[in-house]
Amino acid sequence: MSAVAGRAVAAAEVGHEVDLDLSGAWLVDPGSGREGPADIVVRDGRIETITWLDATDASGIDDIGVVVTPGFIDLHAHLREPGNEAAETIASGLAAAAHGGFTTVCAMPNSTPPIDRAAMVDAARAAAAASGSPVRLFQVGAVTAGRAGEQLAVLGELADAGVVGFSDDGSPVQRAELFRNALAYAGMLGLPVIDHPEDLTQTSGAEANDGLVATVLGLRGWPASAEAGAVARDLEILAEVAREVPVARLHLTHLSTAASIDLVRRAKAAGLPVTCDVTPHHLALTDEWLAGARRWAWEALDDAGLPRDPWRDGVLEADPYDSALRVNPPLRSAVDAGACLVGLLDGTVDAIATDHAPHTQVDKDVEFGAARPGIAGIETALGLILQAVDAGLLPLARAIEALTRGPARVLGTAAPLTGLVEGEPADLVIFDRGARWTVVPDALRTRGWGSPLLGRSLPGPVLLTVAGGRLAYEASEPA
Amino acid sequence: MNTVVTAPGAVASDSADSVARPPAWPHRHLLDVDVLSRAQVELVMDTAAAMAEIVAKRRPRSDALRGTGVTNLFYEASTRTRVSFEVAARHLSADVVNVSVSGSSIEKGESLLDTMRTLESLGARVLVIRHAVSGAPYLVAREFGGSVVNAGDGRHAHPTQALLDLYTLRRHIPGGSLQGRKVVILGDVLHSRVARSNLWTLTAAGADIWVCGPSTLLRGFEAWAAAGVGGDGRFTVTSDVDAALRDADAVMALRLQQERMAAGLLPSLHEYAARYGLTRERLALAHEGCLVLHPGPMNEGVEIAPDVAAGRRSLIREQVANGVAVRMAVLALVTSAASRADA
Numbered sequence: 001m002s003a004v005a006g007r008a009v010a011a012a013e014v015g016h017e018v019d020l021d022l023s024g025a026w027l028v029d030p031g032s033g034r035e036g037p038a039d040i041v042v043r044d045g046r047i048e049t050i051t052w053l054d055a056t057d058a059s060g061i062d063d064i065g066v067v068v069t070p071g072f073i074d075l076h077a078h079l080r081e082p083g084n085e086a087a088e089t090i091a092s093g094l095a096a097a098a099h100g101g102f103t104t105v106c107a108m109p110n111s112t113p114p115i116d117r118a119a120m121v122d123a124a125r126a127a128a129a130a131s132g133s134p135v136r137l138f139q140v141g142a143v144t145a146g147r148a149g150e151q152l153a154v155l156g157e158l159a160d161a162g163v164v165g166f167s168d169d170g171s172p173v174q175r176a177e178l179f180r181n182a183l184a185y186a187g188m189l190g191l192p193v194i195d196h197p198e199d200l201t202q203t204s205g206a207e208a209n210d211g212l213v214a215t216v217l218g219l220r221g222w223p224a225s226a227e228a229g230a231v232a233r234d235l236e237i238l239a240e241v242a243r244e245v246p247v248a249r250l251h252l253t254h255l256s257t258a259a260s261i262d263l264v265r266r267a268k269a270a271g272l273p274v275t276c277d278v279t280p281h282h283l284a285l286t287d288e289w290l291a292g293a294r295r296w297a298w299e300a301l302d303d304a305g306l307p308r309d310p311w312r313d314g315v316l317e318a319d320p321y322d323s324a325l326r327v328n329p330p331l332r333s334a335v336d337a338g339a340c341l342v343g344l345l346d347g348t349v350d351a352i353a354t355d356h357a358p359h360t361q362v363d364k365d366v367e368f369g370a371a372r373p374g375i376a377g378i379e380t381a382l383g384l385i386l387q388a389v390d391a392g393l394l395p396l397a398r399a400i401e402a403l404t405r406g407p408a409r410v411l412g413t414a415a416p417l418t419g420l421v422e423g424e425p426a427d428l429v430i431f432d433r434g435a436r437w438t439v440v441p442d443a444l445r446t447r448g449w450g451s452p453l454l455g456r457s458l459p460g461p462v463l464l465t466v467a468g469g470r471l472a473y474e475a476s477e478p479a
Numbered sequence: 480m481n482t483v484v485t486a487p488g489a490v491a492s493d494s495a496d497s498v499a500r501p502p503a504w505p506h507r508h509l510l511d512v513d514v515l516s517r518a519q520v521e522l523v524m525d526t527a528a529a530m531a532e533i534v535a536k537r538r539p540r541s542d543a544l545r546g547t548g549v550t551n552l553f554y555e556a557s558t559r560t561r562v563s564f565e566v567a568a569r570h571l572s573a574d575v576v577n578v579s580v581s582g583s584s585i586e587k588g589e590s591l592l593d594t595m596r597t598l599e600s601l602g603a604r605v606l607v608i609r610h611a612v613s614g615a616p617y618l619v620a621r622e623f624g625g626s627v628v629n630a631g632d633g634r635h636a637h638p639t640q641a642l643l644d645l646y647t648l649r650r651h652i653p654g655g656s657l658q659g660r661k662v663v664i665l666g667d668v669l670h671s672r673v674a675r676s677n678l679w680t681l682t683a684a685g686a687d688i689w690v691c692g693p694s695t696l697l698r699g700f701e702a703w704a705a706a707g708v709g710g711d712g713r714f715t716v717t718s719d720v721d722a723a724l725r726d727a728d729a730v731m732a733l734r735l736q737q738e739r740m741a742a743g744l745l746p747s748l749h750e751y752a753a754r755y756g757l758t759r760e761r762l763a764l765a766h767e768g769c770l771v772l773h774p775g776p777m778n779e780g781v782e783i784a785p786d787v788a789a790g791r792r793s794l795i796r797e798q799v800a801n802g803v804a805v806r807m808a809v810l811a812l813v814t815s816a817a818s819r820a821d822a
Contacts, residue, residue: 207613212706215699218613218635218675309706311513319621321614366590367612369633 045469358448
């Protein structure tokens with residue numbers, strides 16, 4: 001029995017049903033659209049009562065204390081099993097997810113071999129069950145056989161096996177005609193195609209966002225148009241497909257540029273069935289981190305809304321070329337990051353997804369241009385987002401919505417948001433908005449090597465994660 | 480010229496009376512020139528001048544690096560830079576080891592850090608590294624116990640080249656100062672670490688820098704010029720070679736590589752030579768005494784005409800000679816910082 005800020009837990013081990021008595025916590029529930037102080041009682045893993053407190057009862061309770069929200073849903077993670085278990089396993093990935101407050105994880109299919117057959121979906125599910133973690137594993141299936149981009153994978157077989165969508169993530173579906181057919185066929189099955197928009201003809205060998213930082217550091221430029229051009233292609237094709245297959249759905253993942261966000265905004269206004277996500281690192285970090293700057297994206301804009309010059313500002317505090325920052329798509333300019341944030345605020349962006357991409361030290365602790373792209377960020381996602389909340393740029397409720405109800409909508413019926421509904425199994429995360437934690441290797445559950453945030457402090461340590469009524473993560477000691 | 484001692488016994492001085500204590504050199508590594516203060520650049524220049532006096536002797540020898548292991552780790556083919564570092568280190572009595580790696584560390588199967596650790600175990604105290612990936616020396620410097628000297632990384636930096644270019648220019652520019660002098664960097668700027676490093680040192684020296692080449696090889700530099708580089712110097716980017724060369728005090732032609740055609744950056748070598756080659760006719764637009772530099776190796780007849788390369792105002796051979804003195808200075812300075820750090 002432990003008690004933190006009015007919390008009482010009676011569950012010792014991960015995987016066991018939770019009893020919980022929370023009084024006077026700040027509850028953010030995008031399911032009901034409410035936010036405020038509440039008492040919550042959980043018995044045998046089920047929400048027994050939620051009692052919203054009125055203002056007179058709630059003296060001194062606000063959203064900078066202990067916050068309770070539905071468990072987060074990550075639309076985009078790489079768990080590396082099978083094939084690269086040194087970087088991550090389903091078990092270590094789900095443990096990392098729980099530490100980050102996520103109770104549902106959509107695993108991308110670019111393992112080795114890729115998940116392009118029903119039997120592999122079953123194997124992943126079995127590995128998740130064997131892990132003992134109550135965090136739900138949702139599998140995304142490959143769009144094309146072997147992720148080779150040549151012909152459709154067995155989409156129907158994969159759908160029957162329970163995948164939640166189709167993606168060749170890591171690569172785009174380059175052949176436009178095949179992409180068109182995938183949208184139509186997946187639509188028929190009631191599932192979205194999740195595209196990683198990248199015009200590979202512009203990004204061969206590219207290392208960093210095309211811009212001042214890449215020029216000065218001598219890194220090969222990765223233009224914004226390589227993403228926006230692919231987004232434009234996808235949307236034009238979607239418009240045509242949707243006329244014949246109205247149930248067709250496109251989800252664009254890890255958008256990183258102002259132009260992409262703008263294209264999606266206009267497509268949504270035109271009624272196209274498109275959704276999209278952005279990552280925490282593309283919201284909070286910028287390409288100037290490659291040069292050694294360590295300020296947040298919103299601190300790197302001048303009064304005219306243009307990116308500041310980190311050399312002129314004298315803010316280069318870390319060594320340049322930290323390969324932990326090599327990621328696809330690359331960290332962009334402060335203007336792009338700002339556009340992602342605006343998209344999140346105005347609803348253009350449906351979800352925040354982590355693109356958790358762990359790699360081994362062998363693949364990562366090398367020359368910047370030789371490092372595998374990817375940031376293992378599922379455990380630092382909440383902290384980065386709360387950093388934007390603390391800066392006054394993002395309402396807490398909207399941030400939580402983009403981690404819960406937003407992705408739930410993208411997933412449709414697969415992920416009903418019932419974690420804070422009386423009578424239903426509790427599915428929630430509790431974090432301390434008033435505290436901070438330091439990102440050090442020992443604090444992380446992922447097997448992935450390195451994080452660009454190592455040594456930095458982030459707000460909102462997760463105290464408890466409950467998935468499907470069962471304990472997924474509990475902080476070893478009160479933060 | 481003052482003889483400057485950079486560390487106890489660093490430079491053999493003819494007369495003990497001429498020894499002056501220089502400001503301490505703080506950089507254990509030399510990875511880029513952008514971190515050098517004006518005073519530090521001056522210290523390199525002064526030290527190089529002192530080293531040049533040693534080089535000029537019949538049997539050049541200083542004991543500054545006696546017993547110090549200097550390893551040249553070159554992941555890219557290089558003759559002049561590697562030999563220059565080797566000669567510089569030998570003049571300082573260092574124990575020199577040369578390691579040439581064909582292909583990248585990845586192809587070789589050993590990581591750069593493992594290679595570094597091996598060389599460190601074999602006695603390397605100074606690692607001179609040339610690598611095709613921008614930023615690679617920073618990775619090595621993070622873990623290496625001694626000093627890392629960047630001998631060229633990808634497109635990023637070639638600090639000793641920029642310092643020897645500055646040294647060479649200052650010895651020949653009338654008045655010895657680059658303040659307000661128009662210096663043109665001509666050619667494949669996009670891929671050039673020489674251009675990037677020179678931008679920092681020359682603008683810091685107050686020069687009026689013009690960067691010129693076909694637009695495809697200037698990608699990103701317009702934004703850099705708009706942002707500025709700091710220092711007093713001006714920084715202009717243009718594809719108009721006549722405007723760039725008009726009244727120039729010095730012009731530095733850059734090597735053009737064959738691969739640029741395959742990458743779709745240029746139609747043909749011939750077209751490049753016709754439009755951007757540094758010919759005698761073009762050079763006539765510049766000041767009469769316009770100095771000509773080239774970091775080498777040259778494609779004569781492409782980026783520079785043979786008669787210009789061998790012309791009266793060409794400093795290309797002197798660049799090579801000065802490279803030894805400047806590299807001696809850099810080796811002495813970084814090891815002086817390393818020995819202080821150990822103390």
